[in-house]
Amino acid sequence: MRNRREFVTRCGTLAAMGAGAQLLRLGIIAAKAQTAQDYKALVCVFLFGGNDGNNTIVPTDSRYAAYQAMRPNISLAQNVLLPVGAQGTSYGLHPRLLNVQRLYNAQRVALIFNVGTLVSPTTKANLNSVTLPRNLYSHSDQTSQWQTANPTISGGSGWGGRMADILATQSAATFPIGVSVNGGSALLNGNTTRPISLMPGSSLELERFGDGSAMNAREAGLQQLLTFDTGMQMIGAASGVMTRAVSAAQAINAALAGGTPLTTVFPNTGLAQQLRQVASVIRVRAALGMNRQIFFCGMGGFDNHSDLLPSHDNLLNTLDGALSAFIAATDEMGVSDAVTTFTESEFGRTGNPSSSNGSDHAWGSHTMVLGGTGALNGGQAFGTFPRHELRGPDDAGSRGLWIPTTALDQYGATLASWFGLSATDLNTVFPNLRNFASPTIGFMR
Amino acid sequence: MTELNPDGTPRTNAQGQPIPTYTNDDILELARVMTGWTYTDGIPGQPARQNPARYDGPMEAVESLHDNGAKRFLNTDVPAGLTATQDLDNALGIIFRHPNVGPFICRQLIQRLVGSNPSPGYIRDVAAVFNNNGQNVRGDLRAVVRAILTHPETAQTAVNGGKMSEPVLYITRQIRDIGATVTDTPFMSDMSADMAQRVFHSPSVFNYYSPNFRVAGTTLTAPEFQIYTTATATIRANFAGRLVNGNFGSNVSLNLMRWTDLATDAGLLVNRINRVILGGTMSAEMRATIVDAIQRSPNAREKVLTALYLTFTSSQFQVER
Numbered sequence: 001m002r003n004r005r006e007f008v009t010r011c012g013t014l015a016a017m018g019a020g021a022q023l024l025r026l027g028i029i030a031a032k033a034q035t036a037q038d039y040k041a042l043v044c045v046f047l048f049g050g051n052d053g054n055n056t057i058v059p060t061d062s063r064y065a066a067y068q069a070m071r072p073n074i075s076l077a078q079n080v081l082l083p084v085g086a087q088g089t090s091y092g093l094h095p096r097l098l099n100v101q102r103l104y105n106a107q108r109v110a111l112i113f114n115v116g117t118l119v120s121p122t123t124k125a126n127l128n129s130v131t132l133p134r135n136l137y138s139h140s141d142q143t144s145q146w147q148t149a150n151p152t153i154s155g156g157s158g159w160g161g162r163m164a165d166i167l168a169t170q171s172a173a174t175f176p177i178g179v180s181v182n183g184g185s186a187l188l189n190g191n192t193t194r195p196i197s198l199m200p201g202s203s204l205e206l207e208r209f210g211d212g213s214a215m216n217a218r219e220a221g222l223q224q225l226l227t228f229d230t231g232m233q234m235i236g237a238a239s240g241v242m243t244r245a246v247s248a249a250q251a252i253n254a255a256l257a258g259g260t261p262l263t264t265v266f267p268n269t270g271l272a273q274q275l276r277q278v279a280s281v282i283r284v285r286a287a288l289g290m291n292r293q294i295f296f297c298g299m300g301g302f303d304n305h306s307d308l309l310p311s312h313d314n315l316l317n318t319l320d321g322a323l324s325a326f327i328a329a330t331d332e333m334g335v336s337d338a339v340t341t342f343t344e345s346e347f348g349r350t351g352n353p354s355s356s357n358g359s360d361h362a363w364g365s366h367t368m369v370l371g372g373t374g375a376l377n378g379g380q381a382f383g384t385f386p387r388h389e390l391r392g393p394d395d396a397g398s399r400g401l402w403i404p405t406t407a408l409d410q411y412g413a414t415l416a417s418w419f420g421l422s423a424t425d426l427n428t429v430f431p432n433l434r435n436f437a438s439p440t441i442g443f444m445r
Numbered sequence: 446m447t448e449l450n451p452d453g454t455p456r457t458n459a460q461g462q463p464i465p466t467y468t469n470d471d472i473l474e475l476a477r478v479m480t481g482w483t484y485t486d487g488i489p490g491q492p493a494r495q496n497p498a499r500y501d502g503p504m505e506a507v508e509s510l511h512d513n514g515a516k517r518f519l520n521t522d523v524p525a526g527l528t529a530t531q532d533l534d535n536a537l538g539i540i541f542r543h544p545n546v547g548p549f550i551c552r553q554l555i556q557r558l559v560g561s562n563p564s565p566g567y568i569r570d571v572a573a574v575f576n577n578n579g580q581n582v583r584g585d586l587r588a589v590v591r592a593i594l595t596h597p598e599t600a601q602t603a604v605n606g607g608k609m610s611e612p613v614l615y616i617t618r619q620i621r622d623i624g625a626t627v628t629d630t631p632f633m634s635d636m637s638a639d640m641a642q643r644v645f646h647s648p649s650v651f652n653y654y655s656p657n658f659r660v661a662g663t664t665l666t667a668p669e670f671q672i673y674t675t676a677t678a679t680i681r682a683n684f685a686g687r688l689v690n691g692n693f694g695s696n697v698s699l700n701l702m703r704w705t706d707l708a709t710d711a712g713l714l715v716n717r718i719n720r721v722i723l724g725g726t727m728s729a730e731m732r733a734t735i736v737d738a739i740q741r742s743p744n745a746r747e748k749v750l751t752a753l754y755l756t757f758t759s760s761q762f763q764v765e766r
Contacts, residue, residue, distance in 0.1 A: 048649070135446055137469055140651050155659055183641055184654075184671045189661035197674030202639070204675060207683045209690040210750050214742035221738035221755045222682070228730050230761065234561070234607040234667060237660045238760035242682070245675035300648055355480075356495070397469070 039285055039338050040419055041293040043278055044160065044187055045271070045323070047345035048143065049303030052312055053365030054351055054400075057111060059385060060092040066388040070351045070400060074308045074359060086111060086381035096316040099324035100368065107378035108327060108336075109370050110443040113385045114394075115411050116347070116364035116404025117142060117151045120435035124393055124403060137361040137401075139303070142346035147187035149409055149430050159412050160294045161190030162429045163421060168193050173289040175251050176244070179281055181274040182298040195296070196248045198281070200273040204249035255287035256280065264329040271299040272322035279329040282339060292419065302345060306356035327370055336372030340444070342415060343367045351400020352390055363396060364404030367411065375418065375445055382406070382443045409433045410441050418444035451572055452565035453548040466545055467519060474518040478536045481511030481529040506530055519543060541584065547572035551589060553656050558593050560766065561667050562605040567598040607766035609669035611653070612640035614765075615681060619688055619757050622722045624703055629696040639680050641672035685757035689750050701749050708745035711736045711752075718756050731761060 055074070058067055058081055068075045081092020082101040091111075093101050103109045117133040133151030135141035145151040149159040157165075164177035168190075171177075178188030178195030188195035198204065206222070208215045223246060226239040262283060266276040274297040285293065299318065304311045323341065330339045348365025364386065369376060386394040386402040396403050409430040416429055417440050426433055426440075433439050447463035448456040455463040483495050485502035506529035513532070516523040521539045523532065540546070551571040555563040574592040578585035593599075601607050610618060616636055620627060627633050634644045647653050654671035686692075691699055707714040715735050719727040735755050742751040756762050 135465065137472075138446065139649065140655065141446070155657065157661065161661070180674070183676075184658075184674055191662060194661055197676040199676035199680070202676060202680060204679045206679060207686055209686050209692070211743055211747045214747040214751055217738040217741035218751050218754050221734050221751070222758050224734045225731060225755060225759045225761070228728065228734075230728060231604060232607060232764065232766070233605050233660075233663065233665045234609060234764045234766075235760040237663065237665060237667060237670065238609060238673065238678075238763050241670075241673055241675060242678045242758075242760065245678050248675055249679065303649075 038291050039335065040291070041282055041285075041295065041335075041339045042160070042415055042419060043275070043295045043297065043326070043339060043341040045275075045319070045341060045343050046143075046146070046182070046185075046187075046296065046298035047302050047315075047319070047343060048298055048300040049345075050139070050142075050347045050349055050361055051302045051315075051343075051345040051365060052304065052308060052359050053114075053345075053348040054359070054388075055308070055312055056094050056097070056316065057113070057366045058092045058094075059388075060090045063388060070388045070390060071353045071359070073357055074353045076309075084111075087385075091381070094312070094316050096313055097320050099320045100370075103324070103327060103370060104379055107373045108376065109368055110376055110378050111381040112367045112369065112406060112411060112441070112443060113381055113383035114348075114364040114402050114404055115367050115383065115406045115408060116402070117145045118404050118407040118409070118436075119151055119432050121407075121437075122403055124396070127396060127403065136363055136396075137347065139346055139361070144186055146344045146346055146408060147185065149412055149432070151432070155186075157191045158185070158187040158189045159416075159429050160187040160296070161193060161195065163416055163419065163425075164188065164193045164195070164292075164294060165190040166421060166425050166428070167292045167419075171291060173291070175248065175288045175290060177290070177292055178294050178296070179278070180296040181277045182296055185296040185298075187296050188294060194244065195294075196244060198252075198277055200270075200277045203253065204245055205253055206246070206249070251288060252281070252284070255284035258287055259284060262329055262332060264325055264332050266325040266329075267318075267321040269299075269318045269322060271297060271318055272325055274298075275322050275326040276329070279326060279333070282330070282335060283333055304349075304358045305354050305360060306358040308349075308353075308358045323368075323370060330372070337374035338372070340369060340371040340375060340415060340418065342369045342411075348402060351388055351395075351402075352398075360399070362399075362401040364402040364406075369415075369443055377443050377445060380443070382441050406441060407432070407436055410436055410439065414440040414442070414444050449545045449548045450565075451544075451548055451576075452569035453552045453563075453572070454565055466543075471518040474516045474523075475536060477512045477514070477516050478518075478523065478532045481506050481508060482533075483507055483510075546584075547575040551575050551593075554589065555593055556608065556656055556668060558590070559596075559599050559608070560601045560606050561608045561669075562603070562665070564598060564603075567596055570596060601766040605665055607764045609667055609673055610763050610765055611669045612637045612642035612672070612677075612681070613644060615640070615763065616684065618762075619685060620697065623689065623699070623701070623753060625688070625697050625699040627696070628698055632693070632696040636684055640677045640684070641674075681763070682758040686754055689753040689757070701746070704749040704753065705745040708739075708748040711739040711748065714739065714748065714752050718752055722756055723762060726761065726766065728761070731759065 055076055060078055060081055064078050080095045084091050084093055084101060084104050100109055119131045122130050133145055147158045148156045150156050160178055167177055176196045180188055180195050180197045226243050262279055266272040278295045301315055330336045348362045349359035350362045354360050384405040390400050391398050394402050409432050413426045413430050413433050416426055446466060448466050450456055458464050482504045484499040485505055486496045511529040513526055515525040519539055548568050552568050571592045575589050576583055578588040616633060637644055642653050654668040656668050658668045658671040660667050660670050707717055715732055719725055735752055738751045738755055739748045742748045
């Protein structure tokens, strides 16, 4: 089994050559091989479980004392934090975010303070009178809402998918705009468009076996069976997935077989390998005929109700290494300004610790956006940092549940606006955006 | 998450909005009930204050760390002074008696055992048995499973009938159907993990997929589709090819004789597949496609590989009904 894994990992391009040769004969590649100069990609990195934002970005000015007092047994020492300046004062990044600090200082990272799901502007004063997102503090609901930007209903399409719906009408590309390398993702499900899913270390290619002419008959039969309408919706849906797999495989395997593979070395972590695959798809953007792509990646393990410090250390180390390699890959491909990477996580965590040295589910939290200096207003922080005071003006309860001061909708709309969506489109993609005075918050140029 | 009617549909308030079953306060109060428990240290009855994670024995209560004050959750008062064990038993009873449990758990059992889109009537009928098995016993799961499997709706003839095989079942169904035996179970577990279902290691407490997952752009509830993507669909098809082709070597004991014996007559071979593997559901056009491909395969072994590969990769096989 390991052989197969190694084979497809090392020889993804070789494995694709069969389909590639076939498509060359059909002239499909030539038709698509026009250079897409107006290219932009968004890459979502979802931190599943609820990242502890309080220990990701810490105020290191006079407010450090309040931070330390709020969570004495799970606080980070002031002298290990990685200093960054923002908003005229000093903050410290988690000590494992060495590359993020380096990139921040190179204006390649922007920090966004206290982002969260909201229906309309919400404060302690109106907390009991405004409509709140459904089931705050719930993993499943908030994970969904960060991807759908529709916090008052259950499920529905994703905001990336709705962007793809609009962009697909402006593009001749047949390859899907949404690509998930982390399984099914609500973010990329549109109302009219569907993402495809790729898996690191695995190709979309249907493997051939046995006699060649028999295999040709099998391939033809498989594709024919996909076209039969049995009258059963479940069977039709299954055939739809496989049909898209077969179609996408032809395009992507042919594209990946061309050009020069990336030399950037990615760490051997799940997230880094996902981002490596994203980079490999971006590399062949012109062969695929794409000028807009939205990617979904993710890593889990952030739900640390106990023993936060050692776990968070490992997680942010993984995140830092993966992001750093991916930024290097965008530099290698010359698309630094065209690729913007952003983090999401279903919620932040309580300021107040749990009884077992962890932190519990909360609400607003800090995010990061990474990209090129030509696209991103990096080296700065945006939004309003919450006051670290239990039961204080920013606490929705008694344990430090920060009421978001920037809505997910504004965060997403800033990215979508950079992507080229009109003001009208933004309101389509983010149905509650019109409730907020500023639709975008300035971290993109 | 929201209050349910006996048929599993959401209850709504005067504004037509669903009613949350519990609030964050309920969670905080229930957390107080759970205080005082730690892992076993292997010496029953002598719990230390906080033991490292250990899963080979029941957790143990440390009364000095149990919050034995009065509590209130799910609109029920819990008296002060209960021990950790009494408090836990009492709390589980409060949850068990909540009217949501019947329709909530019965819908999911039907989804696992029969189909993804049970009608409200189906849920109502089964939940009624959960609530009372006829002898005033609540939660008799034997009676519940009997009610599920003997209900007229097991026929799954509605357009939204059936369920997608989850990876573990996709694998085991094929192995059983062709009469193979697995000699290396961890190996099969790896296969399932490749299809996004690492056995006993779901990525979160929310299982591998949500019972409410919908196929994008449709009203079709199809939980297993959350992990049936272009990537895993391809991996599943390649698994079927490797299995029938014998690529798994000593990990799977495979003998295709019972199939190759029939290979001289494509019609007979497909008839047996329809009877043994598809329960007689194969359509005429599906049969014609497979027969044609068999006839284009050169020898008995290749004919069987073609027949089994096309069957196992078909949506008609992957969707159980």
